[in-house]
Amino acid sequence: MVSVPANMTAIEIKEFGGPENLVPTTRPVPQPSHDEVLIKVAAAGVNRPDVLQRMGGYAPPPGASDLPGLEVAGTVVQVGSGVSKFKVGDSVCALVAGGGYAEYCVAPWAQCLSIPDGYDMIKAAAVPETYFTVWTNVFDRGRLTGGETFLVHGGASGIGTTAIQLAKSFGARVFATASTDDKCREIEKLGAERGINYKTEDYVEVVQELTDGKGVNLILDMVGGDYIQRNISALAVEGRLVYIAFLGGPKAEVNFAPVMLKRLTITGSTLRPQSVQAKADIANSLETKVWPLLNAGTVSPVIDSVFPLEEAAAAHKRIDDSGHIGKIMLEVG
Missing domain, CATH: 3.90.180.10 (Medium-chain alcohol dehydrogenases, catalytic domain)
Structure with a gap:
């Protein structure tokens, strides 16, 4: 006892x-x-x-x-x-x-x-917190499979470093944003094919270039705000956008025409x-x-x-x- x-x-x-x-x-x-x-x-x-x-x-x-x-x-x-x-x-x-x-x-x-x-x-x-969150949002809700392309924002965060490793392990091509060049190099060591410094680069342009203009199959976002429309632009046909937080705010003016034209899925969840x-x-x-x-x-x-x-x-x-x-x-x- x-x-x-x-x-x-x-x-x-x-x-x-x-x-x-x-x-x-x-x-x-x-x-x-x-x-x-x-x-x-x-x-x-x-x-x-x-x-x-x-x-x-x-x-x-x-x-x-x-x-x-x-x-x-x-x-x-x-x-x-x-x-x-x-x-x-x-x-x-x-x-x-x-x-x-x-x-x-x-x-x-x-x-x-x-x-x-x-x-x-x-x-x-x-x-627990990051692996539960990443699994349910990237693999359950986001339906990521091997061979697909995946962009995670906040790649140097606990969520980001977890998502990069898991997505890579299950056979996806992984891209991630971060705030400094040093962070970009660190997340590339974890398995990201390309770290994107969102302060000096336009991540939409970068992922379009990396995917030969197709866009990515899945985005995991915790930023929101003006990223919402940009994420829609970065997605491929039949792409999925999953939200887990809105550090940049939950509201934005959004043109939903690309959602219909590209048959996109926008979803999200809170775990707690x-x-x-x-x-x-x-x-x-x-x-x-x-x-x-x-x-x-x-x-x-x-x-x-x-x-x-x-x-x-x-x-x-x-x-x-x-x-x-x-x-x-x-x-x-």
Whole structure:
């Protein structure tokens, strides 16, 4: 029997605003329900949705913790009565709807996965949010297949570095945008055929040139704004455009004639509000199709930097500054 304290250190959002509003606090250790496990957190990932929540733009879904943090890795210390797959002492990584910035976190057992071979806890905690997001949007919704062409915006982000590697591994030609030449060279090392500096190049012109004027089959975008019309221009006939965020704004004036003429599909999703069953389905796909790649080292999360849990504000400043390549992580304990 593992001893679990009554209280824990966690990071709460004191008030909406800048990184300085992330402050350590003491909270009761959460209790797992019948289909949940309690994880003693060793590491947690920092993601853009955490930033949006900190700024007051992304409220937790009903029933979720108000603490930020959507992915963790650690050790199972309690299991609910309905849990059969995991037991106390198991090492897991998990996708959660909140509460990851803490010493303990509950997670539905169906959203937990084993630690990939050879991974430490920090590396393991860098997997769930980005791999769940990329798999469901690029391969499920986006229907990317081998031999197709794929453009991902924000190629140096956690999502971008994951999407590049997975798309390349499944046989796609990959292009990606980034904000500096140095970032472009780094994402090319990960498998992008061409990194496109969006500050000095027109990505629409570049992908048209690279595809002999056909355009790309799939675009994964987190920018929106004036990229919406440009993405439509960059797509091939029967192309697909998938949205996962709107860092440049969700509204734009759009000419939909090319959508009809090229028979395009525009779709998108948010992961956090989806049901446990929906996330469980994604977890099952990852376990079957992606975990072998992680175990073999074919794909791997890119770690930019690691901060102690108590320095979550500094970690958020790092992501706000947009100088990172890959994942920003919190080490707990």
